[in-house]
Amino acid sequence: MYDRGRAAQMQIDARTLEQGTTIEADVCIAGAGAAGMTIALDLLGSGLSVVLLESGGPARDDQNDALSEGRMTGIDTWDLRRMRIRALGGTTGHWNGWCRPLMRQDFEQHDHIPYSGWPLKYADVVPWFRKACRTLEIGEFQWDADERARATGKRLLPVSDIIEQRYYQFSPPTRFASKYGPVLAQASDVRVLTFANVVDVRLDDSRRRVDGFLCRTLTGTTFRVHAGRYVLALGGVENARVLLASRSQQREGVANGHDVVGRYFMEHPHYYRAIGGVHPSALDLGFYRRGESDWRRPDGSAVQMLGALGLAAEVSRRERLLNFSATFQAPGTAPSTPAPVVEDRLPPAAAQALVTRGRGGYETTLLTVRAEQSPMPDSRITLTAEVDALGMPRVALDWRIAPEDDVQMRRAMVLLARELGAKGLVRLRVPGDATRFVWRQDPGGHHMGATRMGRDPKVSVVDVNCRTHEVQNLYISGASVFTTGGDSNPTLTVVAFAHRLANTLRSERRQERSTG
């Protein structure tokens, strides 16, 4: 048995544990990224003893990152190994800090988005979003573009109310390892075990409760964690991978009685370099260029923001469209992807003739559109026959986008183009079937949906409290619980749900205490 006293106030390298050690705790959290660290921080002082297991160490290293290797069998995205970081702090070691919450309409059920509709409302999450803003060191939870433009003295484009003005806030970006690692390392009620990989979720005889996490290090040490409650916070792909790979007792893995784990995988398709705009150079795009807002962090530094355009919720609903947000690319920041730019067909001078009609200069700007995709059961993570250095099966990620999504996005872009055209602001060039423009669908490194939330166990893995439908003391945290992905970058929502889950764990503990 592992000595709790020795563990207190320590970050422990699991490679130094004795073979076959069992560690006891009230709560075991696997994964020390944004989600796992947030939960651990919130449980400080709760009276719960916590073990936080992290696959990597304090710094990124090749051997650990190699554990994340996987095959892309669908839309070819970035490579899975490079994208994710297996070290303390997880992928926040290189995230870019773009923050926006999922929107009210993203939580709702829409006939035109199959499998949509979260089992809770936006309003239920707002208190947790507020808390997440502080965790991610952005400004207030306030997303009214009119107010923000007024406060910052910037001008919104004069478009009608079919367009919704939005904006992003930027986290510094918060690196969880350096920001919160020291707090956890000092805590007496949290033990952080580094180089500790969960390789099997072991169930008790009833198969309704987790009996322990089986863990392994790359040096061959095997140990077990036994806890009252277990949280998987391994990132959007690994959450599904570990559940699927935990098949020592059940062929289908854990929490997968309905073959849902790994399905409904979603990304945020980023439509780059195809959507070009021409506008008078006099057009004031200040609100839509990344710049300082009036919010200050405690250290006095300014929170940056960036304006964006989307369709009003009402219009998306009426026109049966997915959500998206379009940003104007700042001059000189074009991504280094190979597709041609605006000039490839009609010279911009031609488009200029339409907007400026010979009265003044013009600029060409590319729009980046971050889009929602509809959940599809066939967009999925499965296990392959290949194994990693720990003997864990590697994943195949078959990311798919429904052809209808593409059609919807084109229609949405036409609506945006019409609105900007009507106001004489910008002429947009949008990929069209006839022109076969390159319509790049790049991912954002946002891995959502593979253990989705819902009421119906036939199409979801976790319930409204992020608890798996099938295993009573097993919870999941991270973007894999997203029912739908909206278009907002996920981390603010991931952290909000992590705060909410920590609160659930605390109140369950309180209830247990009061009932003796």
Added chain:
Amino acid sequence: MTSLLRREFLLRALAACGTVAYASAGPRGAEAAGAVPGAARSISAGYFGDQVDAVRVIGEAHLRQLGVEAGDASIRSAARTTLAMIERARDQPRAIRALEQAVRQDFERGRTVQVEGWILSKTEADLCALSLLEDDLSR
């Protein structure tokens, strides 16, 4: 507008745009055909200012997309609504104002076409096509 007024307007428009010499804007096409001349190319030039060369590319692409062969008659037929609007106007400023309004309304009401990917108002795509007319006076 009487045909005399129209002719006067046309001649002034042409002179203002400088695209066709005043003297050469004789009554050949219009009166020979016994109809009111269009002046569409000139109005197009007036609308686009000094950018008219640039918009010809759009005009060509638009016609290509419609499957319309280049040629005055087919251009006029493809752009007949816009042509009619030009003809209803009394003078060039009014024609241009009407066109500006039509372009705005096209965008608002979804009367757009996609030319080489660019989302354009139907009226402005027509105007681009009209800039390709060989003979501004023939109908």
